[in-house]
Amino acid sequence: MFAYFVKRVLATIPVMGVVALFVFSLLYISPGDPAAIIAGDIATDEDIARIRANLGLDQPYLVRFGAWLWALAHGDLGVSIFTNLPVSLLIAQRIEPTLALTLCTLVVTVLVAVPVGVIAAWRAGTWVDRVVMGFSVLGFSLPVFVFAYLLIMLFSIQLGWLPVQGYVSIREGWWPFLRHMILPSVALGTVYMALIARITRASSSSPAWW
Amino acid sequence: MSKPLPVRIRALALAATLAAGALAAGPAAAQQKVIRFIPEADLRAIDPIWTTAYITRNHGYMVYDTLFATDGKFQIQPQMVDKWEVSPDKLTYTFTLRDGLKFHDGQPVRAADCIASVVRWSKRDVLGQKLDEMTESWTAVNDKTFRLKLKKPFPYVLEALGKPSSNVPFIMPERVAKTDPFQQISDPTGSGPYRMVKEEWVPGNKVVYVKNTDYVPRKEAPSWAAGGKVVKVDRVEWLYIPDSATAAAALNSGEVDWWQQLPPDLIPVLSKNKDVKIENTDPLGSIGLIRFNQLQPPFNNAKLREAVLYIVNQQDYAIGIAGDPKNGKPCASYFTCGTPLANSAGSAVLTGKRDFDKAKQLIKESGYKGEKIVVLDATDQPIVHPQALITTEILRKAGLNAELQAGDWGTLITRRSSKEPVEKGGWSIFHTWFVGPDLTTPALNTPLRGAGEKSWFGWPTDAKMEALRDQWFAAPDLAAQKKIAEQMQARAFEMVPYIPTAQFIIPTAYRSNLAGILVSPMTLMWNVEKK
Numbered sequence: 014m015f016a017y018f019v020k021r022v023l024a025t026i027p028v029m030g031v032v033a034l035f036v037f038s039l040l041y042i043s044p045g046d047p048a049a050i051i052a053g054d055i056a057t058d059e060d061i062a063r064i065r066a067n068l069g070l071d072q073p074y075l076v077r078f079g080a081w082l083w084a085l086a087h088g089d090l091g092v093s094i095f096t097n098l099p100v101s102l103l104i105a106q107r108i109e110p111t112l113a114l115t116l117c118t119l120v121v122t123v124l125v126a127v128p129v130g131v132i133a134a135w136r137a138g139t140w141v142d143r144v145v146m147g148f149s150v151l152g153f154s155l156p157v158f159v160f161a162y163l164l165i166m167l168f169s170i171q172l173g174w175l176p177v178q179g180y181v182s183i184r185e186g187w188w189p190f191l192r193h194m195i196l197p198s199v200a201l202g203t204v205y206m207a208l209i210a211r212i213t214r215a216s217s218s219s220p221a222w223w
Numbered sequence: 224m225s226k227p228l229p230v231r232i233r234a235l236a237l238a239a240t241l242a243a244g245a246l247a248a249g250p251a252a253a254q255q256k257v258i259r260f261i262p263e264a265d266l267r268a269i270d271p272i273w274t275t276a277y278i279t280r281n282h283g284y285m286v287y288d289t290l291f292a293t294d295g296k297f298q299i300q301p302q303m304v305d306k307w308e309v310s311p312d313k314l315t316y317t318f319t320l321r322d323g324l325k326f327h328d329g330q331p332v333r334a335a336d337c338i339a340s341v342v343r344w345s346k347r348d349v350l351g352q353k354l355d356e357m358t359e360s361w362t363a364v365n366d367k368t369f370r371l372k373l374k375k376p377f378p379y380v381l382e383a384l385g386k387p388s389s390n391v392p393f394i395m396p397e398r399v400a401k402t403d404p405f406q407q408i409s410d411p412t413g414s415g416p417y418r419m420v421k422e423e424w425v426p427g428n429k430v431v432y433v434k435n436t437d438y439v440p441r442k443e444a445p446s447w448a449a450g451g452k453v454v455k456v457d458r459v460e461w462l463y464i465p466d467s468a469t470a471a472a473a474l475n476s477g478e479v480d481w482w483q484q485l486p487p488d489l490i491p492v493l494s495k496n497k498d499v500k501i502e503n504t505d506p507l508g509s510i511g512l513i514r515f516n517q518l519q520p521p522f523n524n525a526k527l528r529e530a531v532l533y534i535v536n537q538q539d540y541a542i543g544i545a546g547d548p549k550n551g552k553p554c555a556s557y558f559t560c561g562t563p564l565a566n567s568a569g570s571a572v573l574t575g576k577r578d579f580d581k582a583k584q585l586i587k588e589s590g591y592k593g594e595k596i597v598v599l600d601a602t603d604q605p606i607v608h609p610q611a612l613i614t615t616e617i618l619r620k621a622g623l624n625a626e627l628q629a630g631d632w633g634t635l636i637t638r639r640s641s642k643e644p645v646e647k648g649g650w651s652i653f654h655t656w657f658v659g660p661d662l663t664t665p666a667l668n669t670p671l672r673g674a675g676e677k678s679w680f681g682w683p684t685d686a687k688m689e690a691l692r693d694q695w696f697a698a699p700d701l702a703a704q705k706k707i708a709e710q711m712q713a714r715a716f717e718m719v720p721y722i723p724t725a726q727f728i729i730p731t732a733y734r735s736n737l738a739g740i741l742v743s744p745m746t747l748m749w750n751v752e753k754k
Contacts, residue, residue: 043637046640047637050637051273058677060405063405064405095426097269097408097409103426106425162468165472166472169472170475177472178464178469178478179462
């Protein structure tokens with residue numbers, strides 16, 4: 014198992030290398046000059062050249078790519094040209110909300126889909142089953158962004174129960190955190206709820222395991 | 224007969240109910256007065272000297288103060304300056320700072336800070352560069368007094384120091400202002416009415432400001448960026464919500480208090496909410512424009528640019544951008560309509576009957592051979608997108624080989640810096656807009672310049688226009704300035720560095736519990752209270 018894991022990890026390295034080369038090349042061949050954009054509307058050619066040199070944009074392609082790879086290998090992702098903040102900080106700022114949303118979506122999906130699938134199996138062939146499966150088809154078919162707007166309209170604007178947008182860290186309290194997580198988690202989880210509910214129903218409908 | 228729910232499922236439901244009850248007991252909301260505000264764009268750069276982006280300028284007004292400021296009557300008023308003197312030969316200006324000025328780190332604002340800030344600004348700003356050209360020296364007389372010596376009289380010293388829009392000469396601590404003007408600062412310490420909480424800044428999401436309790440406002444009533452900057456709330460949060468439907472829902476539900484720029488299509492939706500007010504707080508609005516690439520064919524030919532003048536219908540652009548005729552109108556002047564230098568010289572070509580036959584004749588005279596015309600579009604930019612669609616349509620109608628190349632705004636501002644031919648990623652036309660204050664005078668009107676490759680994107684060359692601009696700087700009074708502005712405009716309608724498309728406003732929307740929002744071309748957040 015360990016050998017398999019190591020093999021898989023090693024196999025990703027050349028893939029990452031190709032992706033890095035591809036992305037870097039795309040940026041390189043894009044028209045326009047970042048130095049000219051940074052320099053602003055009234056900069057002289059000398060000003061632009063100075064910025065280009067400061068950023069290393071006057072170097073040949075391979076030198077720039079090599080320097081970027083070398084820094085990356087040392088854990089240095091550089092500083093954002095626009096925000097002047099370390100790229101690692103910008104990524105870190107987004108990790109917590111991303112993980113929180115992933116986890117909440119998983120939890121909501123399982124909490125809803127498994128019991129609903131079980132109930133559908135339990136009442137197989139009845140109107141309950143048909144309603145659950147009907148909603149499951151709807152869950153597959155309805156685009157997430159449409160469902161999200163419907164949720165906002167009902168729970169945020171009509172009822173005023175949940176916020177429209179935003180993220181509050183769990184460090185500021187469980188309830189503020191959850192209030193902001195419920196709608197996006199439900200919206201994102203709908204497709205998975207539909208899928209898991211159907212799978213649960215199918216796998217639970219043969220023997221009465223409870 | 225139905226079976227009862229399994230015990231395990233019932234237990235789970237009970238646990239979930241109990242957990243929800245426990246979670247509801249969160250910490251009580253702080254009793255601070257907080258304004259939650261949706262800005263026009265994401266604040267990506269915090270240095271208002273490094274970039275001309277309006278969002279960064281607005282950030283600048285939050286955290287910095289200025290030596291002088293322009294008021295609602297276009298008059299320059301002292302702001303950080305208490306008093307100033309001009310020598311009889313008009314070559315020496317002596318400024319004295321008012322009492323009580325402090326930076327957010329508690330240090331007093333000194334003459335050295337002001338000099339370093341103005342010098343850095345003068346390397347980047349269009350009017351600042353002119354002042355720099357005229358400057359012999361800046362000297363600190365003592366901590367509160369400093370002196371400017373000019374090489375020759377320059378009547379726009381105070382106008383430059385009180386410039387209201389990008390780049391604004393904001394005052395920073397000397398240690399920050401010593402930064403290379405072409406490198407962005409990272410320290411947002413200022414002496415303005417708010418302090419940025421940098422630890423809470425999440426680019427793409429949120430910017431937080433708190434009241435600067437040490438700030439000493441002037442006694443005068445606020446007027447544009449002049450007068451007393453009295454802060455009436457504890458905290459302001461800028462929440463960037465790029466999706467307009469979500470932003471509208473957030474304002475409708477009361478989750479945010481103020482939406483800076485309301486898209487025209489959402490005006491009817493939000494008008495139905497009696498707790499939301501929709502107003503025009505921008506007295507000058509903005510000006511849309513068509514910009515030609517004069518380095519490359521076919522618009523390096525003045526006849527072809529002139530042809531386009533005959534087919535631009537400003538009313539179409541006004542409606543396209545603003546949606547509602549109340550919010551957009553034609554403005555056939557190269558200087559912002561409603562300001563002193565606006566005039567009608569040469570404008571008949573834009574206000575008369577739209578004449579496709581005349582345009583076709585000019586196209587023929589220009590020797591146009593069907594070269595491809597690339598019109599850059601930014602579909603995510605509601606001011607640019609309709610202009611690009613309208614222009615492409617009229618060019619095709621006039622028989623030109625126009626190709627609309629759609630992308631986003633970020634791509635457009637990258638591509639517009641390309642001087643290459645269209646076959647190599649270049650462009651022929653792009654559209655943009657300037658806020659009213661940026662086009663009020665020849666000193667500020669960047670796209671009007673004809674300095675060749677040193678000009679703004681499009682790079683027109685026009686020695687006569689440059690000479691007229693120099694004459695304007697030497698004009699002794701407003702009457703003389705107006706006369707030269709008319710000549711410059713007449714010249715612009717001959718050479719067509721760009722075509723103004725419309726003057727429009729984008730209304731602002733806010734909850735009715737806000738009061739005191741200032742009428743100004745910039746979004747300013749002092750004087751606003753939350754009831």
